[in-house]
Amino acid sequence: MTDSMRSRHHDIADDLRQQITAGSMQPGERLLSEAGLADRYKVSTVTLRRALAVLQGEGLVEKIHGKGNFVRRPHRKMLYVGGWGTLDPWTAAEPALRVTVRSTTVQAQANLTALLKVPAGSPIVETTCLSYRGESPHGLARIYMPRDLLPAGVLDDDSTCRDAVTRFAVLGPPPATFRETVCARPPTPDEASALRIGYASVVLSITRIATDSTGRVVEATFLTFPGDRVDAVFITHHGPDERQDPG
The missing domain is CATH 1.10.10.10 (Winged helix-like DNA-binding domain superfamily/Winged helix DNA-binding domain)
Incomplete structure (x- = not known):
């Protein structure tokens, strides 16, 4: 049977x-x-x-x-710009694109203690963003910051911070460096449910670590996009010492 x-x-x-x-x-x-x-x-x-x-x-x-x-309607792709962790402003500002944002304080455990370089149990803020175009989810972001680095207003529905979160941007002061790890993989059960995709689908997974000039990790972000709904662009800039002297 x-x-x-x-x-x-x-x-x-x-x-x-x-x-x-x-x-x-x-x-x-x-x-x-x-x-x-x-x-x-x-x-x-x-x-x-x-x-x-x-x-x-x-x-x-x-x-x-x-x-x-x-x-399903054909999905319009969004653009993820590596290094800043933002969506392109034109797409992010599109009226049809909306983002739900939820922030809460949790205790650092397991991989978060290693990524943020904080002691286990340290208070960190978890901000979860889910973007939609119409009824269709387009991207999922989980952003983690040490509680003492959180900009004022993020937990109080401050519009400026929410505008940054909407674009999956870094919440604090501009960091000195970013380290991004990108891979294609099947979604987890939670990701498949949130993004309304099948378990056999492929997602683009980006783990972004932001570090300030002192070497302190100021933010760890996990971005997940259905593979058919995003293009990722990474641009490399040479430092001054690598440029040829025109004279």
């Missing part, structure tokens, strides 16, 4: 995929309810949901809580 169910849900996914790619179902169009689709294909809702999960993992269908399943 398991093999039969597996085969059937793939058949359903194939049929719906063909309708979407052929244009019979348009981007943004709502699919029949899960009960309605299950009745159409003469299967249980469990089997039908497995078929939809296949299409969600492929990025063809998006499930919006409380509203249903929709044919």
Whole structure:
């Protein structure tokens, strides 16, 4: 029975995929309810949901809580500029892009103590940002700072700090150096849920460490973007001692 169910849900996914790619179902169009689709294909809702999960993992269908399943619209890509950790201002300022921001104080544990170079249990501020365009999440950022370095107003809904967070920018004074580690990987369960992507999807993961002129780590940021929704650009500038003297 398991093999039969597996085969059937793939058949359903194939049929719906063909309708979407052929244009019979348009981007943004709502699919029949899960009960309605299950009745159409003469299967249980469990089997039908497995078929939809296949299409969600492929990025063809998006499930919006409380509203249903929709044919996913093509995503407009955002630009991540390496070194500053910002989105390009034009995209970030786009009226259709909104960002939810939540800040809380936590105790440094495990990898955060190593990244921020603080003792275990030290108070640090965690700021979580989730950006949306319309109903679709575009990026997730988790920003960590030692509590004593936090700019005034971040926990008090200060608009200036929130404007910086909206662009995934460094919250404190401009740091002296950034170190960014970039990789492509599957999403964690929490990331897949927040970004509404399948576990088989690929995300662009960026870990950014900001250090001041004294060598103190002032911020550690974890950025996660669905691989089809962002382009990352890194620009290298030569120092003065590396430039040729024109004279």
